[in-house]
Amino acid sequence: MAIKHGELVLVGLRELDKVVSDGTVWRQAGDLSYLSFPSLEGDDLFHAFFSRRGGVSREPFASLNLGLHVGDGAEEVLTNRRLALDVAGAPLPSLVAGQQVHGTRIHRVTRAEAGRGGRSAADAIPETDGLVTDVPGLVLASFAADCAVIVALDRRRRVIGLAHAGWRGTLGGIAAKLVEGMRDLGAEPDQIEAVINPSLGPCCMEVGGEVIKEAETKLPGLVADPAEGVFWRKLRRSGGHQGEGSKYLFNLWAVNQAILEGAGLSPVRIRVAGLCTYCGDSSLLYSYRREGGRCGRHGVLLRLA
Ligand SMILES: [Zn+2]
Numbered sequence: 188m189a190i191k192h193g194e195l196v197l198v199g200l201r202e203l204d205k206v207v208s209d210g211t212v213w214r215q216a217g218d219l220s221y222l223s224f225p226s227l228e229g230d231d232l233f234h235a236f237f238s239r240r241g242g243v244s245r246e247p248f249a250s251l252n253l254g255l256h257v258g259d260g261a262e263e264v265l266t267n268r269r270l271a272l273d274v275a276g277a278p279l280p281s282l283v284a285g286q287q288v289h290g291t292r293i294h295r296v297t298r299a300e301a302g303r304g305g306r307s308a309a310d311a312i313p314e315t316d317g318l319v320t321d322v323p324g325l326v327l328a329s330f331a332a333d334c335a336v337i338v339a340l341d342r343r344r345r346v347i348g349l350a351h352a353g354w355r356g357t358l359g360g361i362a363a364k365l366v367e368g369m370r371d372l373g374a375e376p377d378q379i380e381a382v383i384n385p386s387l388g389p390c391c392m393e394v395g396g397e398v399i400k401e402a403e404t405k406l407p408g409l410v411a412d413p414a415e416g417v418f419w420r421k422l423r424r425s426g427g428h429q430g431e432g433s434k435y436l437f438n439l440w441a442v443n444q445a446i447l448e449g450a451g452l453s454p455v456r457i458r459v460a461g462l463c464t465y466c467g468d469s470s471l472l473y474s475y476r477r478e479g480g481r482c483g484r485h486g487v488l489l490r491l492a
Pocket residue numbers: 387388389390391392463464465466467
């Protein structure tokens with residue numbers, strides 16, 4: 188299987204509203220810019236992956252840091268969240284976030300939970316990396332700076348969901364659990380559109396041999412032929428044999444894509460931004476690894492109209 192992503196050419200800020208790949212577009216809203224997938228756009232849905240530009244946070248969080256738990260000032264983060272929510276056409280009390288723990292739990296969000304995790308991380312949905320809902324007006328949110336955020340929609344059944352997927356959540360199968368959570372709300376897997384937002388790419392996601400061992404154990408069907416090199420590739424400089432010290436490049440995008448297909452999604456309904464946070468434009472993208480663990484978080488917002 189091939190990795191489906193467009194050739195991405197970043198353009199200057201003034202030109203951000205132009206299409207930059209075959210699957211995504213950067214939109215400009217005031218000083219903010221966000222990545223959008225035209226395949227998901229419509230009057231019935233708002234979705235966005237916000238770049239780091241246009242916010243009020245200072246270095247090392249500059250500037251549109253939307254994560255509350257990274258050492259940035261709460262006041263700055265709440266101002267940034269309001270700026271992003273203005274673009275989404277929703278107030279802060281409509282935002283719902285999970286306490287992302289690199290787990291695989293999916294939570295069905297009800298209207299009564301509006302605002303959980305919006306002003307404070309303390310009341311976010313506990314130990315939850317994925318959210319699903321069919322309630323219009325709620326803004327599902329996920330925050331990341333290298334981990335993938337998968338966004339999904341069944342337009343006909345009006346069910347949405349998102350999941351935060353680093354390698355741990357990915358190998359735990361959070362993408363399949365997201366589909367399961369949406370199915371419980373009436374979504375049909377073969378009707379679900381899913382996208383994988385900018386995150387560590389196969390160019391830069393270095394992992395140790397223990398991650399590959401875990402992948403082989405947890406996803407045996409997926410990795411029948413690891414030699415194919417689609418899901419991971421051994422780094423040449425790590426020596427000639429597969430030992431404890433070996434390093435690999437892991438393809439988070441292709442693995443999640445394969446898991447989504449395994450959960451019943453049509454390959455043509457899965458899109459990958461194809462933009463790596465690590466080697467992409469650092470004035471546009473945070474990268475936890477590139478910035479040594481001290482940086483802001485991109486916000487991914489998703490709302491049914
Ligand atoms: Zn890269």
